[in-house]
Amino acid sequence: MLAHNGIIILLTLLLSLIAAIMPMPITLDTFRPDWVLVVTMYWAIALPSRVNVITAWVMGLLLDILLGSTLGVHAAAMATTIFIASGNFQKIRNFSLWQQSLVVGVLASLFHLIVFWLQRFLTDVVFLPSYLYPVLTSMVLWPWAFLLLRKTRQHFKIK
Amino acid sequence: MNPIFKHGPSAQHRLILVLCCSMLLIFFDHKMHSFDTARGYMQSMVSPLQYIANAPKQILNWTVENLASRKKLVAENQHYKSQQLIFNEQAMQLDILRSENARLRSLLASPVRPEVKKMVAEILAVDTDPYSHQILINKGLNDDVYEGQPVIDELGVVGQVLHAGATNSRILLISDVSHAIPLRIQRNGVRLIASGSGNIRRLIVNHVPHSTDIKEGDVLVTSGLGGKFPEGYPVAKVNFVQKNETRAFAQVYAEPIAQIDRLRYMLLLWPEPVEAFSTSEVQSKSAGKE
Numbered sequence: 466m467l468a469h470n471g472i473i474i475l476l477t478l479l480l481s482l483i484a485a486i487m488p489m490p491i492t493l494d495t496f497r498p499d500w501v502l503v504v505t506m507y508w509a510i511a512l513p514s515r516v517n518v519i520t521a522w523v524m525g526l527l528l529d530i531l532l533g534s535t536l537g538v539h540a541a542a543m544a545t546t547i548f549i550a551s552g553n554f555q556k557i558r559n560f561s562l563w564q565q566s567l568v569v570g571v572l573a574s575l576f577h578l579i580v581f582w583l584q585r586f587l588t589d590v591v592f593l594p595s596y597l598y599p600v601l602t603s604m605v606l607w608p609w610a611f612l613l614l615r616k617t618r619q620h621f622k623i624k
Numbered sequence: 625m626n627p628i629f630k631h632g633p634s635a636q637h638r639l640i641l642v643l644c645c646s647m648l649l650i651f652f653d654h655k656m657h658s659f660d661t662a663r664g665y666m667q668s669m670v671s672p673l674q675y676i677a678n679a680p681k682q683i684l685n686w687t688v689e690n691l692a693s694r695k696k697l698v699a700e701n702q703h704y705k706s707q708q709l710i711f712n713e714q715a716m717q718l719d720i721l722r723s724e725n726a727r728l729r730s731l732l733a734s735p736v737r738p739e740v741k742k743m744v745a746e747i748l749a750v751d752t753d754p755y756s757h758q759i760l761i762n763k764g765l766n767d768d769v770y771e772g773q774p775v776i777d778e779l780g781v782v783g784q785v786l787h788a789g790a791t792n793s794r795i796l797l798i799s800d801v802s803h804a805i806p807l808r809i810q811r812n813g814v815r816l817i818a819s820g821s822g823n824i825r826r827l828i829v830n831h832v833p834h835s836t837d838i839k840e841g842d843v844l845v846t847s848g849l850g851g852k853f854p855e856g857y858p859v860a861k862v863n864f865v866q867k868n869e870t871r872a873f874a875q876v877y878a879e880p881i882a883q884i885d886r887l888r889y890m891l892l893l894w895p896e897p898v899e900a901f902s903t904s905e906v907q908s909k910s911a912g913k914e
Contacts, residue, residue, distance in 0.1 A: 483677045491885055495754070518635060522642040526649075530666045531673065532753040533786070533794050536659060537649030539753075544642045548635060584755045587654050588801055590822065596754055 470621040474516065477504055477614065478524060486531050495595045498602035499573055501528055502546065506569065507614045509551040510558060512623065521547035535587055542579035546572050566607040573603045660787070664765065667789030674760065674792065678748050740854060741894035743767060745775070747887050748792060757797040757824065757884075759783075763892060764791045772852055774893045780858040780881035781805070781846060782890055797884055798859065799824045807859055808847040812837055815847055818860060821877075824884050827860050829876035834867045836874065844878055854895040 481504035489497060505524050508516035525543030529536050550557065550572055557568055577597055584590050617623075633641070652658040659666075748760040763769050765788050773785040775795050783797040796803050797820070804819035807829075814836055818827040832838060842862040848855025860878035867874045 479673070483673055486674060486677045488678060488681050518638040518642055522645070527670065530663075530670050533758045534753050534756065535650055536653040537646035540649070541643055541646035544639060544646070548639045552635060580753075581755075583650065587650070588755070590755045590801060593754075 470623045471515065473617060473621045473623055474508055474512075477508075477617065478520075481505070482524070482527060482531065485528065495598050496602045497599055498606040499576065499599050500606075501525075502543065502573060502576055503569065503603055503606055503610050504614065505543070505547055506550050506572065507611060509547050510554045511615070511618060513551045513554045515623075516547075517551060518544050518548050534584070538580055538583045538587075541583065542576045545579060546576045549575070562608045562611065565611065566604045569607045570600050570604040573600045660771075663787045664789050667787055667794065668764075668791065671789060671792055674748060740896065743892045743894075745890050745892050747890065755822075756802070757783075757800040757820065757822070758786060759795050759797065759887065760792055761795060761890060761892075762792055764789045764793045766790055767892075768894070769793050769892060774853045774857075774895065776857055776891050776893065777882045777887055777889070779883060780860070781853060782882045782884065782887065784852060785892075795890075797824075798827065798880055798882075799884060804830075805853060805859060806847045806849045807844040809838060810843040810845045810858075814838065815849070816844065818844065818878060825879055827878045827880060829862070829878055830873075832874045832876045834869065834874050838862060838865060838874070838876060840865055843881075854893060 478501070481500040484500040485497070501524055505516065505521050509521065522540045522544040525540030526536065528539040528543070532539070550568075557565060560568065574597060577600065581590070581592060581596060585592075649659075743763060745761040745763040748762055761775075769785055769788045771785055771788055773788075775782045775784060781798060783795045783800070783803065785793050786796040787794045798805055798818075799820040799822070801820050801822045804817055806815070807818050808815045816829050816832060816838075818829045821828050829838075829844075840862055843858055844860045844862065846853040846855055846857045846859055858881045860880050862876060862878045864877035865874060866876075
């Protein structure tokens with residue numbers, strides 16, 4: 466993990482965790498993009514041999530601890546989503562940027578729905594459309610995150 | 625280098641492995657509560673991340689406080705002075721009432737209510753997930769915070785401590801779906817239970833018979849039953865009552881009095897444990913003899 470500047474991967478993942486818990490005004494908070502999902506997905510598509518399902522699961526578990534949800538909920542959702550992304554990394558890589566962000570939108574909605582289903586199974590939460598707002602912002606975030614992370618990857622020659 | 629032949633287990637096996645781990649974690653965390661103590665340690669472990677995430681807001685707050693204009697400071701000062709005058713007057717009244725209350729209570733041979741220990745805590749305003757209403761504060765086990773401890777703000781009850789870490793702890797708000805709090809109506813003392821609805825501005829008052837004397841505008845205060853929350857702190861104001869006879873119970877909603885979405889400073893309370901009542905009673909009796 467740490468060879469070939471792998472520490473940079475860890476650093477970006479940590480930054481995404483911090484972005485995910487950064488305090489924000491309550492109106493913007495419902496639109497907070499899924500930073501962790503977007504960053505993990507970039508690495509899973511760019512370097513499937515380095516960042517895999519287990520990494521995603523660990524990130525999800527950290528998210529669980531940070532958000533105070535039942536342990537394993539975000540972890541399971543994260544692992545499933547990244548499994549689908551890294552299984553199709555060759556197709557996704559060949560898409561144009563906006564096509565990729567559509568794929569990210571679909572995967573992010575899957576992520577949120579898995580989290581919702583598990584929560585629904587555990588407690589009596591009711592579905593609100595606002596739970597899916599982050600999908601829109603994640604789709605908007607994807608091209609920028611993609612370009613920035615690709616620049617980082619090329620600059621530090623992470624393989 | 626991308627290896628042609630991959631090492632280690634295949635992606636499917638990894639997925640099945642981690643999903644099994646997730647299921648086990650969910651089961652042990654949700655059903656068995658096996659991680660209640662471990663959560664405290666995990667909370668302490670990730671707290672550096674939370675402090676870093678909170679730093680920009682702290683810096684902004686600091687700059688805003690330091691760059692406040694003179695005019696604003698003067699206005700604030702004036703406001704505080706007038707407030708203090710009012711509070712001083714009320715404190716004088718309170719002293720008289722307290723001694724009178726203690727005298728009456730000793731006449732009735734019921735225990736004198738002890739002073740509760742309090743501590744101010746600041747919110748770490750760290751985001752939580754939309755399915756549960758929780759916040760993080762900057763006091764933990766090092767400050768004797770314990771699980772289930774009541775937390776109030778300047779207006780009313782906010783919630784209780786869910787997990788206590790070493791330097792910070794997580795608070796479950798009264799508006800969370802899994803939270804319920806024993807209450808009574810301040811006006812007539814009818815006992816009720818209100819549970820959270822997942823909506824920050826609404827509590828649902830459960831199992832209210834149609835004949836109950838409850839109306840919009842009633843203030844609900846803690847009843848002190850259940851032993852978690854001390855008696856008499858305001859919690860919510862009734863804002864919707866519908867007595868539809870086709871339903872088993874009246875539909876009653878209340879709005880929390882505490883400004884749950886605008887919290888900054890909170891008070892942690894240490895209510896006297898129940899067994900301490902007997903000792904305080906003995907003390908008050910011996911004080912009476914002297």
